[in-house]
Amino acid sequence: MRVLYLTEEAISFSDAMVRGGAIHVRNVVTGLRDRGHDVTLLDWNLAPERGFQRSISPRTRFVWGPLLTLDRAVDIGRQQDIDVVVSKTRKTYLPGLVAARRLGVPHVVHVGSSLNPPVDGLGEQLDNASFSARLRAPHDGYLVVCDYIGRQLRNRGVSNDRIFDVRNAVDVDKFHPESVPTPLAEHFREQIDASGANQGTHNLGFVGGLQPYKGLDDLAGALDQTERDWHVLVAGDGPERDRLAARFGERATFLGSVPYEQVPALFHEFDAFCLPSHTEGLPRVVLEAQATATPVIATRVGGVPEVIDDGETGLLCPPQRPAALAAALERLASDESECERLGNRGRAAVETEFSWPALYERYERALRQVIE
Structure with missing residues (x-):
């Protein structure tokens, strides 16, 4: 498969990262590439580190960032003759969808958080409403990390055949009861x-x-x-x-x-x-x-x-x-x-169901099904 993977986060392949979402992106991109797929990463990053990493550095995260993502995604998609666009983060959902439509390929979003979080104040209410609106767009597939989110999507009218539970994953070798790969500072x-x-x-x-x-x-x-x-x-x-x-x-x-x-x-x-x-x-x-x-x-x-x-x-x-x-x-x-x-x-x-290799298999199976 030829995959274009979009995220608004800055992904490092050499330095340590703290945010779980960024770690997920890095692992999925490298994991799918190791399995023989041609994956190109488009992130928001001042210092890209890999040849398959095509980064942008928007002046603002609102409007300018999504528009620049759309423009670059279309260019990359045409150059790479991609099969599918995957949007990992909220600000890439809509530009990813529009880019996929221009390229004539399916668009898949990754949904890793609850659709009904507790909100406090007008700002959080508007943010959640924006998130919900982006999910209502006609995406071709939804990668969810648990069935709970899948049920929330089904309750909002998303058909079951567009929802794929890829779960989450942990490195069971690094997180191990008998070994510590890196000691505490x-x-x-x-x-x-x-x-x-x-x-x-x-x-x-x-x-x-x-x-x-x-x-x-x-x-x-x-x-x-x-x-x-x-x-x-x-x-x-x-x-x-x-x-x-x-x-x-x-x-x-x-x-x-x-x-x-x-x-x-x-x-x-x-x-x-x-x-x-x-x-x-x-x-x-x-x-x-x-x-x-x-x-x-x-x-x-x-x-x-x-x-x-x-x-x-x-x-x-x-x-x-x-x-x-x-x-x-x-x-x-x-x-x-x-x-x-x-x-x-x-x-x-x-040890078995939630290892990274098991997640890569679920991701691969879901993307193949959407493409077909």
């Missing part, structure tokens, strides 16, 4: 040691953006309701950091953004991992925790129940219920064998 090590973590406490991990919908206030409320000595290691940054640091006090250490190549080592610092989100698609961070055999507590939202079998490969709680989170924390803290059982079964669950 010294300043992270010093922060953890200075916090008192690992000194008679249970270490609870969180990795993600510090946004209200991630539910960290609920986790703080859960700690208020448990007598167990948990210390939370928070990896990530965002607008809520200062307020959350004050809310948790000495019960948490905020590490800031951790480079992605060091995240596997970070999971080895956790006795358990918690994702108390109010909304999700299929969060890769849950798969990463499971791959390292770290027992997971997560909320029953989005596609999370599709990867966690409650009581077997992790623990599920209702969203925005601190008492339920507290009960799950009590369960893990009181039974070391239960932690080991949940961790091992979580690892077994992701």
Whole structure:
């Protein structure tokens, strides 16, 4: 297949990246190329690194960026005689569709987040309305990361034969219970040691953006309701950091953004991992925790129940219920064998279905079906 892959993110093939979406693009492009497909990447990047990477650098992300993407996509499509256009990010959905129509090839969008996220304020309402409008355009295929998003699309009138569940993926060799490919940087090590973590406490991990919908206030409320000595290691940054640091006090250490190549080592610092989100698609961070055999507590939202079998490969709680989170924390803290059982079964669950090679096969099968 000859694929033109569009994204508004800057993709690096040599430097470490933090954002899961960018890592997904890099892996899919290189994975499909390794499988013999001619994939050209069009990203928004000042410093492209590969011959198959055709980057643009728009002066603005609105209007100018999409228009430049459209123009360049048509040029590349004609030069490469492509078979299909894939648009990974929202700002490329419409230019990708128009380019595909001009080229006479199908257009596929990747949908990795819930279509009904909680919104706060007019800005977020307009952003979500724009996202919904772009999805209503006549795309030929929708690559979704979980059946939950597929159901949302079907409820909005998208026919089932245009929806392909490609799932998400994790590197099960790098995220492994017995090995650490890259150790934590010294300043992270010093922060953890200075916090008192690992000194008679249970270490609870969180990795993600510090946004209200991630539910960290609920986790703080859960700690208020448990007598167990948990210390939370928070990896990530965002607008809520200062307020959350004050809310948790000495019960948490905020590490800031951790480079992605060091995240596997970070999971080895956790006795358990918690994702108390109010909304999700299929969060890769849950798969990463499971791959390292770290027992997971997560909320029953989005596609999370599709990867966690409650009581077997992790623990599920209702969203925005601190008492339920507290009960799950009590369960893990009181039974070391239960932690080991949940961790091992979580690892077994992701080793095959959620590996990157399995995702490449699903991607390849979906694109072939759309082209045919």
